[in-house]
């Protein structure tokens with residue numbers, strides 16, 4: 356195994372999108388940022404130089420960070436931000452994972468433009484568990500505002516309401532040409548030129564902040580072979596559903612008549628519920644020797660087509676013949692039932708906020724709205740025994756049982772107004788943890804893409820309505836469930852995941868809809884040290900950023 360070493364210079368630059376100039380923060384002057392390509396087993400060393408005016412951290416989304424906890428990146432969870440003018444070297448190893456991951460800023464809303472792909476190919480002498488594709492390419496879906504994304508977030512938090520919609524969705528940094536005259540089909544639109552008869556591996560990454568997407572390529576079927584850098588049984592589909600934070604690797608065979616075909620993506624069941632309109636982004640699949648000038652457009656599912664989304668996400672299964680597969684823990688040490696959903700917090704006296712009832716929008720897990728500590732990271736506070744930074748009383752159950760998904764609930768105001776706390780959940784090293792996520796409908800029903808740092812979890816079952824502890828366990832797939840780091844908990848439904856807590860540290864678990872983070876939809880798992888050097892949190896590196 357080798358070492359892949361590179362530098363990220365993060366600075367502001369002006370780019371032109373949607374017919375106007377906009378200052379963005381970007382890595383090495385590109386949007387998306389540089390792709391990190393490595394082989395399984397390699398060590399990655401990234402020297403990050405913060406030449407931007409903002410505080411910054413970088414998170415390596417989906418990387419296990421075994422004994423490199425200080426490199427995980429979420430601001431105030433594992434580290435203090437890198438100050439403007441500062442630098443920090445992230446160093447970690449990629450053993451036991453193959454496929455597509457990505458990296459992004461984990462500070463304010465910087466990840467809107469500070470993101471890129473992390474591609475892990477098999478080590479030399481090893482093959483994919485599917486026929487070697489002719490070529491590979493990466494498709495990063497993103498969101499674009501005609502504004503500084505940090506300002507968009509700040510404005511939403513100031514008014515207490517929802518953030519304004521993105522002005523466009525993007526493929527590899529560009530709004531599609533279809534609804535945006537300033538992106539030209541001849542140059543900026545992402546284009547995949549194919550050779551007829553050949554098979555391509557497309558690595559699709561959803562780097563958007565606030566939206567899940569449906570993704571389709573006109574007239575072509577896709578075969579899913581991996582999600583979140585874990586191999587799946589081949590799953591044939593004409594549409595991919597991808598939540599923010601997730602990745603999906605698909606095989607595409609160029610088996611249609613020569614021509615031009617759009618690949619297109621638009622939001623699925625987002626809070627902002629945009630129908631099929633200018634919020635569709637496109638790229639082009641192009642065969643040689645075609646006289647066609649207008650690509651064929653795929654028909655995307657309606658933005659609220661939950662059955663299609665559910666069919667896709669509930670039919671994926673893990674590839675047990677993969678060399679990285681380990682069997683599902685059959686017993687559970689820690690059983691958690693976690694309600695996730697939106698709520699409200701007090702607007703303050705003499706004020707009216709734009710959330711409902713004149714209050715401020717908030718979000719919670721088991722009625723706790725998570726707040727980050729302001730001056731030290733949780734991991735450092737734990738390592739140095741600094742008291743008063745967090746509590747360890749995150750509850751295993753919600754405060755009361757109620758009809759979680761019935762919007763007409765005459766609900767209890769106490770469930771709506773959630774306390775703001777920095778409370779984490781302690782877990783013994785190597786415990787097996789099962790979480791039932793129950794999506795609640797106290798105000799509005801939406802899918803929450805739950806992301807766990809540091810681990811993959813197995814997705815045992817998903818369903819609609821209220822989770823039934825008597826009957827639903829019979830639906831658990833304990834044989835070949837899909838393995839993921841981010842899971843969309845169904846709109847008005849539930850999902851059950853299980854993982855082994857085999858890495859000590861402070862691991863963020865949160866909704867990857869970016870605005871839900873400052874609203875409080877998260878907590879942290881504090882996995883305690885085991886009894887061996889391999890199960891003990893090492894000290895932070897010498898250049899670790901100080902607050």
Ligand code: C2O
Pocket residue numbers: 414416429459461600806808863865867
């Ligand atoms: Cu991809 Cu905590 O994030």
